[in-house]
Amino acid sequence: MLGAARRSALNIGVRVGARRTLKSVTSGIFSTKITRSNGGDRVRLYSSKVVPLTAETYADKVKWNPEFKKLDDEDIKYFTSVLNNANDIITDEQDLLFYNEDWMRKYKGQSQLVLKPRTTEQVLEIILYCNKNKLAVVPQGGNTGLVGGSVPVFDEIVLSLANMNKIRSFDDVSGILKCDAGLILENADNFLAENGYIFPLDLGAKGSCFVGGVVATNAGGLRLLRYGSLHGSVLGLEAVLPDGTIYNSMHSLRKDNTGYDLKQLLIGSEGTLGVITGVSILCPSRPQAVNVAFLAVSSYEAVQKVFVGARKELLEILSAFEFMDDKSQILTARHLGLEHPIESGQYPFYILIETSGSNKDHDDEKLETFLGNMMEEGLVDDGIIAQDETQLKSLWTWREAISEASTIGGGVYKYDVSIPLADLYSLVEDTSARLKEAGMVDIDDDSKPVVEAIGYGHVGDGNLHLNVSVREYSKAIEEVLEPFVYEWIQNKKGSISAEHGLGFQKKNYIGYSKSDVEIEMIKDIKNHYDPNGIMNPYKYV
Amino acid sequence: MTKSLTAATPEIMSSKLKILVPVKRVIDFAIKPRINKAQTGVETKGVKFSMNPFCDIALEESLRIKEANKGLVEKIHAVSIGPTKAQDILRTALAKGVDTTTLVDVGEEEVEPLQVAKILKKVVEKEDSNIVILGKQAIDDDANQTGQMLAGLLNWPQATNASKVEFSGDDVIITREVDGGADTLKAKLPVVITTDLRLNEPRYASLPNIMKAKKKPLEKLKPADLGIELAKKLETLKVEEPPVREPGVVVASVDELVSKLKEFKAI
Ligand SMILES: Cc1cc2nc3c(=O)[nH]c(=O)nc-3n(C[C@H](O)[C@H](O)[C@H](O)COP(=O)(O)OP(=O)(O)OC[C@H]3O[C@@H](n4cnc5c(N)ncnc54)[C@H](O)[C@@H]3O)c2cc1C
Numbered sequence: 001m002l003g004a005a006r007r008s009a010l011n012i013g014v015r016v017g018a019r020r021t022l023k024s025v026t027s028g029i030f031s032t033k034i035t036r037s038n039g040g041d042r043v044r045l046y047s048s049k050v051v052p053l054t055a056e057t058y059a060d061k062v063k064w065n066p067e068f069k070k071l072d073d074e075d076i077k078y079f080t081s082v083l084n085n086a087n088d089i090i091t092d093e094q095d096l097l098f099y100n101e102d103w104m105r106k107y108k109g110q111s112q113l114v115l116k117p118r119t120t121e122q123v124l125e126i127i128l129y130c131n132k133n134k135l136a137v138v139p140q141g142g143n144t145g146l147v148g149g150s151v152p153v154f155d156e157i158v159l160s161l162a163n164m165n166k167i168r169s170f171d172d173v174s175g176i177l178k179c180d181a182g183l184i185l186e187n188a189d190n191f192l193a194e195n196g197y198i199f200p201l202d203l204g205a206k207g208s209c210f211v212g213g214v215v216a217t218n219a220g221g222l223r224l225l226r227y228g229s230l231h232g233s234v235l236g237l238e239a240v241l242p243d244g245t246i247y248n249s250m251h252s253l254r255k256d257n258t259g260y261d262l263k264q265l266l267i268g269s270e271g272t273l274g275v276i277t278g279v280s281i282l283c284p285s286r287p288q289a290v291n292v293a294f295l296a297v298s299s300y301e302a303v304q305k306v307f308v309g310a311r312k313e314l315l316e317i318l319s320a321f322e323f324m325d326d327k328s329q330i331l332t333a334r335h336l337g338l339e340h341p342i343e344s345g346q347y348p349f350y351i352l353i354e355t356s357g358s359n360k361d362h363d364d365e366k367l368e369t370f371l372g373n374m375m376e377e378g379l380v381d382d383g384i385i386a387q388d389e390t391q392l393k394s395l396w397t398w399r400e401a402i403s404e405a406s407t408i409g410g411g412v413y414k415y416d417v418s419i420p421l422a423d424l425y426s427l428v429e430d431t432s433a434r435l436k437e438a439g440m441v442d443i444d445d446d447s448k449p450v451v452e453a454i455g456y457g458h459v460g461d462g463n464l465h466l467n468v469s470v471r472e473y474s475k476a477i478e479e480v481l482e483p484f485v486y487e488w489i490q491n492k493k494g495s496i497s498a499e500h501g502l503g504f505q506k507k508n509y510i511g512y513s514k515s516d517v518e519i520e521m522i523k524d525i526k527n528h529y530d531p532n533g534i535m536n537p538y539k540y541v
Numbered sequence: 542m543t544k545s546l547t548a549a550t551p552e553i554m555s556s557k558l559k560i561l562v563p564v565k566r567v568i569d570f571a572i573k574p575r576i577n578k579a580q581t582g583v584e585t586k587g588v589k590f591s592m593n594p595f596c597d598i599a600l601e602e603s604l605r606i607k608e609a610n611k612g613l614v615e616k617i618h619a620v621s622i623g624p625t626k627a628q629d630i631l632r633t634a635l636a637k638g639v640d641t642t643t644l645v646d647v648g649e650e651e652v653e654p655l656q657v658a659k660i661l662k663k664v665v666e667k668e669d670s671n672i673v674i675l676g677k678q679a680i681d682d683d684a685n686q687t688g689q690m691l692a693g694l695l696n697w698p699q700a701t702n703a704s705k706v707e708f709s710g711d712d713v714i715i716t717r718e719v720d721g722g723a724d725t726l727k728a729k730l731p732v733v734i735t736t737d738l739r740l741n742e743p744r745y746a747s748l749p750n751i752m753k754a755k756k757k758p759l760e761k762l763k764p765a766d767l768g769i770e771l772a773k774k775l776e777t778l779k780v781e782e783p784p785v786r787e788p789g790v791v792v793a794s795v796d797e798l799v800s801k802l803k804e805f806k807a808i
Contacts, residue, residue, distance in 0.1 A: 087793035288587050295748070341745050360589070372752050383748035387633045388591030389571030391745060 051101050051108040052473065054153050054504065061508065062538050064154045069134045071112055071155060079115055082125045088163060090114035099158045102151045103144050103205075104412055106473055107504060109152025111138070116163045120277045123240045126159060127275060131242040136537050139271040141213025142184065144205035146414050149217070149270045149503025153538040159275060161212050167191055168278065175283045176235060176252050181212025181276045198286040200227035204400040212276045218268030220499035222399075225460035226319040226356065227284060230267055237263045238278030242530045252280040265525065270501050271536035273529050287319070287356030289363045292392045293371060295383040296347035300425040302379045303349050307421075307459055309379070310353055313370040317363050320354035321460035325428065328402045328454040330443070331469060335405035341395060344382045351459075352399045402456050406467040409451040413468040413477065414505075415485050416457075419494035424464045427488055428455030431466060431481070438480050449477055463498040486512045504539045557615040558730075560603045561670035563661055564596040564619055564634055566627040567681040574681075576780050582651075583681070583780070592630040594743075595676025599736045601743040602706055603674050604638045610708055616640045618668045622660055624649055628759055635754035636746035643668075643760040647771060654682075656771055658690035663767040665695060670731070672713070677702050677735040688735035698728045702737040 055062070069075075076091070083089055090096060091113055100109045117123045130137050136156040143150045152158060161182030168178040175197050179188060185206040189199040201214060203221035214221075215237070218230050227233060236249035249263050266276060297303055303323050310318055326348050333340050342350070357363040367385070374380040386392035406412040419427065432453045435441040441450040451469040466485065470477055486496050490512040497506055497513070510519060522541050526533075568574050568583065569591040577584040592600075600619065607614040619634040621627040622645040631642040645660055652660075665673060678685035692699035704723070705716035713732055717724040718739065746754075764771050792798040802808045 289589075293748070342747075343744075344747070368751065368755070371748055375748065375752065380748070384745040385748060385751055387746055388594075388597075389569045389589060390594075393571070 051105045054107045054109060054148065054151075057473070062153060065136075065533070065537060067134060067532075068136045068534070068537070071135065071157065075129075075133065075135065076113065078129060079113070079126065082122055082129075083115065083117060085118075088116040088118065090116070099140060099143065099160060100151055102148055104146065104407060104414065106411055107148035107151050107153075109138075109158075110155050111152040111158050112155060114158040114160055116160045118163045120164075120238060120240065120246065123159070123164075123275050123277055124244060124246060127240050127242060128244045130157065130534055131244070131532055134532055134534060136534050137275075138536050139216070139275045141182070141210035141216065142205065142208040144209040145213070145217060145270075145503060146416070146500045147497070147503030147505040149501060149536065149539055150213070153504060156537065161210055161275075161277070164212075164277060165210075170195060170197075172197070174254075175285070176280060177283050178236075178250060178252070178278065178280045179211055181210060181215070181279055183211045185209050185211055185214060192283055193286060196286050197283040200233040200281065200284055201230065204403050211279050211281075215267055215279055216270055216276055217501045218499070220458065220461060220463065222320050222322065222458070223354075224458065225321060230281075231264060233282050234263060234267055234279065235282050236280035237266055237276055239266055239274045239276045241274040242532065242535060247274070248278075250278055250280045252282075254282065268501065270503060270540055272526060272540045273535060287358065289355075289357045289360035290319075290392065291355045291363055291367050292386045292395045293353045293367060293383055294341060294386075294395045294398065295351040295353065295371075295374075296342050296344075296381045297349045297351060297379060298347060298381055300349060303351060303425075303459060304421060305379050306351055306374055309370065309374060313373070314353070314355055314366060317355040317357040317366060318353070318460075319356035320352065320458075322352040322399050322457065323459045324350045324352070324399060324402060324456040325425070325454060326350075327443075327452050328405070328456045328467075329398065331408065331452065331454060332398055332402050332405040335408050336397070336401060341384055341398065342382055347381055350398075352395065399456070402454070402467075403465075406454060406469045409469050409471045411470045411473045413470060413473075413481055414500070415466040415468075415481075415496075416463070416498050416500040417466065417485075417489050417494055417496060418461070418463050418498035419489060419492045421459065421462050423492050423494075424457075424459070424462065425455055427464060427485070428453055428466055430488060431468065431485060434480060434484060435468070440477065440480065446471065449474060461498070483509070483512075489513070502540045507539050507541065510541055558606065558613055558672050559615050559668065559670045560606070560617045561661075561665055561668055561673045562596070562600050562603050562617060562619045562634070562639065563657075563664075563673070563675045563687070564600060564621050564630055565593040565676070565679045565681075566590050566621060566623045566630050567593045567679055570594050570680060576782055580779050580781065581777060590626065590629070592633060593676055593679045593681075595678060595680070595736055595738070597676075597743040598738065598740050599674045599676050599734075600634055600637060600639065601741045602703075602734075602736060604744070605741060606706065606708070607638070613708065618642065618664075618670065620645065620661070620664050622647055622652055622657055631759055632751075632754050633746055635757050636751040637744060638750070641760070643762060645762050645764060645767070647764060650771060651773075652771060653773060653775060654684045654686040655690055655774070656769070657687050658694055660764060660767060660769050661687070661691050662694045663769060665691075667767070672730060673697075673733045674706075675733070675735055677737055688733050692733040695731070695733070697731045697733050699733040699735070700726045700728060701735045703734050704737050704739045706734060706740070 099114045100111055115126055138152050138156045138158050140150050140158050140160045164180035164182035166180045170177050172195050188211055192199055201221045202223050203219055215230055215234055235252040238250050239247045266273060307321055310321055326346055329340055329350060355363050355367055386395050435450050435453055440448055442448040443452045449471055453468045455464055455466055457463050457465040486509050489496050495513045496509050502510055569589040572589055574583045603617045617639040618641050619631055619639040620643045621631050625646055628644055631644055675688050700715035702717045703715045704718045707714040711729055712727050715726045792801055
């Protein structure tokens with residue numbers, strides 16, 4: 001009656017999803033990528049490449065801080081007594097790799113110890129001990145961060161939240177979810193889906209990143225346009241601070257104007273103030289009708305015009321507006337080993353529009369009328385509307401898998417910037433031109449260090465991802481890109497980090513987007529809560 | 542293994558194909574069906590419906606036959622037997638490239654495979670089709686009967702679970718996946734073919750074609766218009782969820798695995 005074919009036979013037919021591959025990549029199994037990228041042979045894979053140690057690559061920028069204590073057997077004995085479960089302590093060289101290397105395989109720390117507490121009390125005891133003994137700590141979520149913030153630089157202890165992964169409570173009247181910080185975002189969303197709700201944030205790494213991690217980075221993601229930033233949807237947090245304070249605002253009131261809104265300091269703090277252990281977040285009702293359209297347009301100007309039109313005509317049902325350039329789609333096609341869904345030709349830009357509403361007929365009508373108008377006005381050259389859930393997911397893959405596709409040559413320099421919309425794409429063009437001038441870039445020629453500079457992102461939020469896909473990480477490439485990119489952004493009065501944060505990569509560049517006064521205030525706060533500087537050192541500010 | 546099938550009553554061979562593609566509107570494959578409160582069926586309120594994936598494959602195959610064999614196909618006609626809303630999937634079929642469509646509006650009534658086959662037989666006659674390509678089963682009732690019954694009623698040869706369809710002269714060559722190999726059949730028109738999953742991967746409907754499809758007329762009929770009176774031969778007594786599987790446990794070491802297995806008396 002329930003259609004056994006649904007689950008069994010049809011599984012073969014489900015197209016490649018970005019998420020499944022992501023999990024395999026983050027668990028370090030790079031061979032899966034090789035088998036899947038037929039056609040990717042032209043952009044060679046450096047699957048076996050060893051990630052260079054951050055301490056060596058950036059020896060001129062960062063030195064080990066001698067104020068910190070070096071880990072010894074006594075410390076490990078203590079932590080063993082706190083965690084009292086052999087599985088929650090990792091010291092094996094091979095097992096440590098997963099926690100030492102970042103998602104981009106760009107940064108690699110040398111931690112000798114990973115602790116995986118199961119309770120807030122255990123976190124508290126660990127942090128208190130570290131603070132007293134000046135042992136540096138890196139809080140780690142799903143390790144999908146893109147700025148080198150989630151892995152150690154030297155020998156910092158990794159405190160992984162992976163074992164704190166429970167849902168604490170869900171109120172199906174208010175839509176308030178309370179959970180541990182180590183809950184995987186996709187698991188949270190699946191749970192909410194069962195209850196008719198949706199997590200107010202979605203991103204390509206959802207199968208791996210943690211709820212605590214997205215809060216710690218103040219991730220933006222694919223639906224910020226619709227659901228706003230975490231600064232609005234997070235209602236409360238539980239966090240352990242270096243001095244042993246447990247900050248708790250999990251009681252979660254929608255409105256509460258009594259004093260400073262302290263949780264805001266922790267949202268986007270990237271592990272520099274304390275360890276987030278619990279999150280309380282307001283979740284909207286899950287839309288019953290979702291549509292996805294994938295469009296081809298011939299200029300960046302057209303992208304902007306379609307965006308203006310979409311906001312006006314789709315208004316309350318518009319839930320995502322993403323754009324991608326042609327080069328990003330070429331790399332993605334090679335990575336997925338699939339033909340591009342738009343078959344009539346290659347176009348300079350592509351747009352993904354998602355609508356979410358409560359009435360399918362109403363939304364279909366609106367979307368089709370809008371797209372019809374756009375075609376008549378000559379703004380949209382070709383396009384597709386997903387006809388079922390499978391197509392809907394496949395179309396999203398062409399946006400979500402770009403991040404992964406950008407690494408198929410071996411590595412990627414990522415710039416995540418916020419610039420006034422009109423100038424957004426010129427950054428990609430100018431960067432491309434600069435790389436060409438330096439004779440560094442060729443999509444097919446393996447002797448060149450750079451594969452391609454690609455642009456895509458959340459146009460709806462004025463947020464561009466400039467990814468420079470490379471065959472190797474090198475000083476020479478970095479010197480062509482930096483500080484060029486940062487200065488370019490500063491000139492346009494943009495932000496050098498729209499959503500990925502500062503981490504290790506952008507620590508020295510905060511000055512391009514924040515004033516001296518702001519930087520001083522940030523440092524004051526950091527010193528107040530973490531006077532010994534043990535929380536995620538060498539990063540942020 | 543190759544064997545020939547010929548229709549019991551010889552028909553006049555037609556060199557041009559007039560393809561009929563029946564398509565069914567079902568709860569979207571990606572959505573987990575839920576049982577309704579009364580336990581009489583699956584909850585359909587607020588649930589997304591799409592074209593049955595096997596029908597989509599049948600549709601795709603017809604389009605590919607047309608594209609790959611210039612001049613071979615005279616027309617592709619899609620028919621859906623279902624509620625008024627089944628028009629949506631007929632629009633999709635039009636957008637993908639079928640020439641004409643018919644909706645046989647049966648309201649919210651569930652129609653049994655034999656009834657469906659009888660209606661289809663009438664549509665075959667009405668459209669003068671000489672080849673019917675349809676999904677091997679619908680994912681809502683998993684009956685896997687309609688194609689076979691239709692072939693029986695028409696007294697046409699049938700090739701079920703096709704994974705490849707080719708044309709050679711007056712012959713249709715159909716490959717079927719069978720346990721441990723392939724079964725290749727040859728038939729002359731007219732013929733009924735049911736499609737398996739691996740036959741092809743359906744295309745997307747392009748925006749310009751969706752727009753054009755909106756303007757194309759849709760034929761709408763009632764079963765009575767075809768001289769069919771719907772009657773049920775089966776009664777659903779109760780629909781139940783399958784038993785919930787116990788959640789698994791994650792073990793951290795081989796030792797723990799062994800002790801767990803012992804605990805559950807698995808070793
Ligand atoms: C394929 C892909 C797509 C992405 N798309 C987007 C996107 O669209 N938008 C966007 O904003 N970001 C995106 N990101 C980056 C994004 O920052 C991360 O995916 C996510 O927010 C980090 O979560 P995580 O659990 O992996 O955290 P980690 O990477 O483990 O950690 C990130 C930072 O937070 C700190 N941290 C983690 N957990 C805690 C905690 N419990 N307490 C204190 N500090 C903590 C770490 O120390 C580190 O500094 C993407 C990443 C990938 C790989």
